[in-house]
Amino acid sequence: MNNILQVKHLKETYKDKKQEFQALDDVSFTIDQGEILALLGPNGAGKTTIVSIIGGYLIPTSGHVILNGQDITTARKRPNIGVSFGGDLGFYRNATAKQNLQFFADLAKVPLRKQNKEIERVLSIVDLLNVANKKVGELSKGMTQRLHIARSLLNNPNLLLLDEPTSGLDVEIAQSVQKTIKNLSDSGISVLLTSHTMSEVEKLAKRIVILGAGKVFFTGTINAVFSLAEKEVNQKPKNLEEAYLVLAPKLRRK
Ligand SMILES: Nc1ncnc2c1ncn2[C@@H]1O[C@H](COP(=O)(O)OP(=O)(O)OP(=O)(O)O)[C@@H](O)[C@H]1O
Numbered sequence: 001m002n003n004i005l006q007v008k009h010l011k012e013t014y015k016d017k018k019q020e021f022q023a024l025d026d027v028s029f030t031i032d033q034g035e036i037l038a039l040l041g042p043n044g045a046g047k048t049t050i051v052s053i054i055g056g057y058l059i060p061t062s063g064h065v066i067l068n069g070q071d072i073t074t075a076r077k078r079p080n081i082g083v084s085f086g087g088d089l090g091f092y093r094n095a096t097a098k099q100n101l102q103f104f105a106d107l108a109k110v111p112l113r114k115q116n117k118e119i120e121r122v123l124s125i126v127d128l129l130n131v132a133n134k135k136v137g138e139l140s141k142g143m144t145q146r147l148h149i150a151r152s153l154l155n156n157p158n159l160l161l162l163d164e165p166t167s168g169l170d171v172e173i174a175q176s177v178q179k180t181i182k183n184l185s186d187s188g189i190s191v192l193l194t195s196h197t198m199s200e201v202e203k204l205a206k207r208i209v210i211l212g213a214g215k216v217f218f219t220g221t222i223n224a225v226f227s228l229a230e231k232e233v234n235q236k237p238k239n240l241e242e243a244y245l246v247l248a249p250k251l252r253r254k
């Protein structure tokens, strides 16, 4: 079996003082070695919740996450999985890109004497070596997004979880990030990608998981989702966006 990751029957119930909310209900899927699997679904479907559980930031109410055959659901040590939530948060804006990565290299347990090399390696993958000594607060959105990916690559994980890595980027920069993701996967790294950009998903992923209201609505190839949409409306969808829009009404939370 070449599954690098198995997600089994995940449930997540968020509880605050007054109420409970079931964000995930029996979510299962697998990711193969070197595969880019896209996780799709409307706002609030549960994508980030899944990323947080696999990344070890959130303990599921029930269910299991198996990485390379080992159950990591309640592991004491954070697994070597690269996680990028993206956005403006997560870096010290007054420190340089390099200083930020030094901090995260410590957290990722990169030995001190290897840190400079490792930071150069990850900055070069995302083409940011030239801004290593710039303050993060002075970087553009696209550069910050790429810095998030660089951070997730510290300590050479073979699984990356990229939560909306191109959200808010211009078309050209988004394309360069997509290329980076493709290259990483070509080098054998497995990727779980969440995205609302269907053209990006079509370009990068062969298989997708569509989530609706915390449940897996569909798992399969892009071609299979085309067939599913075609059955609904008796018309071949032109692209993934069209297919997704056919299915979207079924994905809403009641
Ligand atoms: N800490 C929390 N406490 C309570 N409810 C939460 C919490 N985090 C998320 N939720 C709820 O759980 C559901 C799933 O949220 P999640 O962020 O996983 O969705 P998502 O698919 O990533 O959405 P988006 O596409 O908008 O990023 C949402 O209804 C959200 O409001």
Ligand SMILES: [Mg+2]
Residues within 6 Å of the ligand: 047, 048, 049, 163
């Ligand atoms: Mg999200």
